[in-house]
Amino acid sequence: MAVLNKEYINFDKEIKLNNSRKESLARSRKDIKKKIRKWFKENKPDEIQPKFHGQGSYEMNTTINPIVVYDEDGNPIRKYDLDYGVYFIEKEGEDNKQSIQRWHNWVYASVEDHTSKKPIQKTTCVRVVFSDGRHIDLPIYYKKEEIIELAHKAKDWIESDPKEFYEWFNDEKTQKYRLEAIVRCLKAWKNFRELNNSNLKLPSGFELTILATENYYDADNLDEAFRETVRKIYDTLSEDWGFKCIRPTTPKGEDVFEGYSETRRNNFLTVLKSLLDDCDKAKEEYNFKTASEILRKNQFGSRFPLGEDKEEENKSKSLTRSLSTAFIKPKPYGY
Ligand SMILES: [Mg+2]
Incomplete structure (x- = not known):
């Protein structure tokens, strides 16, 4: 992994x-x-x-x-x-x-x-x-x-009240340490996907900001925090009657997804699912380079750094090594 x-x-x-x-x-x-x-x-x-x-x-x-x-x-x-x-x-x-x-x-x-x-x-x-x-x-x-x-x-x-909105977000992020970075990654993902498909109209940066904040998942590393936040967003939106994005500040309670056509909604859910699937695939990979290539190809483009061509140490090689040493016959006592 x-x-x-x-x-x-x-x-x-x-x-x-x-x-x-x-x-x-x-x-x-x-x-x-x-x-x-x-x-x-x-x-x-x-x-x-x-x-x-x-x-x-x-x-x-x-x-x-x-x-x-x-x-x-x-x-x-x-x-x-x-x-x-x-x-x-x-x-x-x-x-x-x-x-x-x-x-x-x-x-x-x-x-x-x-x-x-x-x-x-x-x-x-x-x-x-x-x-x-x-x-x-x-x-x-x-x-x-x-x-x-x-x-x-x-x-x-x-x-x-636009000031109320950014104050809300800036207050939320004091508790949600990786939120700012997650929002930026989502916006960069939108940028890449829309550039590759000019018919695709993903939610606005404002809407992605609300979704990330409401579905924030905290983790020790940005990889996991991003992936699990995406999973929560996808799970929530794909539930029955779950396709909503509620404005948290004036005019509070407004569903900003209300005007979405069915096509726009389905397109968003489809590309969001493909992002989630690729994040999961990258997670299953042992090689950093291969894992990063999965995300570069269809989700973030070449701005996402290429990982090193080496395996994750603890979970693969060192595991194999420790397994092989475990089968070495112990020396008999007394020698
Ligand atoms: Mg603008």
Whole structure:
């Protein structure tokens, strides 16, 4: 049985943001903030001025380095995904909420020429896309008397609190020592699987984060903790009526899997089962290299380190050795 703890730890190092990457992403958020502020000051001086708040994986330390792809000119594209909340906080006694489209239009206008690519108007945000592949999502919130609502173009204003969510996760991980790494590994798995099959739409990073937290399995090594967390997620989701992912914070109790089509649900369960099966196969292997190859082939790709071409010591070779010595005839007493 080859325990791939070292390989998992190095895989996590490979996918985790290093400090200079973190700083560079933080700088892009800062630049956007400046840009939007300036636009509102100049173009909407009498309206509520925007405030900003980080959210999403960046605040939970679960952002991953995406697999590098290349554009038609051969330039490297790294699809970093950042979220940056834009808040409009109502002044006492005033009602400035108005239509969702109005806020979307203004935020869009404020960042329209920020990069060489046009921003994308999404249902829940304005997305600013950079030429190196990174994008910053700008969800828009309106806050009135402590109630925060997200401007959702399909569902109207919906109560939401992204800060509550990352605080929930950051609190959970103080008890769940390997949770952060498990979430990153799941996201890297999603990245690889989707890149190999563009029809596959796995759950979002946000949804995977909830699933990993709710089904966390603690173990001495990351290999086992990851595999058994995946097993718990799979077992729970594949039970009758078990296919749910409940939002733990405002709007608390919402099943974020509710809108999944049957195809999307079945596809997810199928690839999740294949991940679990490969984790089990790797576990049964004695040779580290062979075990790691199983995970590299269909689940994580070549970012997962290749193990050493040697057998697990204690469980195979040394076992055979100790068995063979056990059959050596003992010397008779007295000699
Ligand atoms: Mg995003």
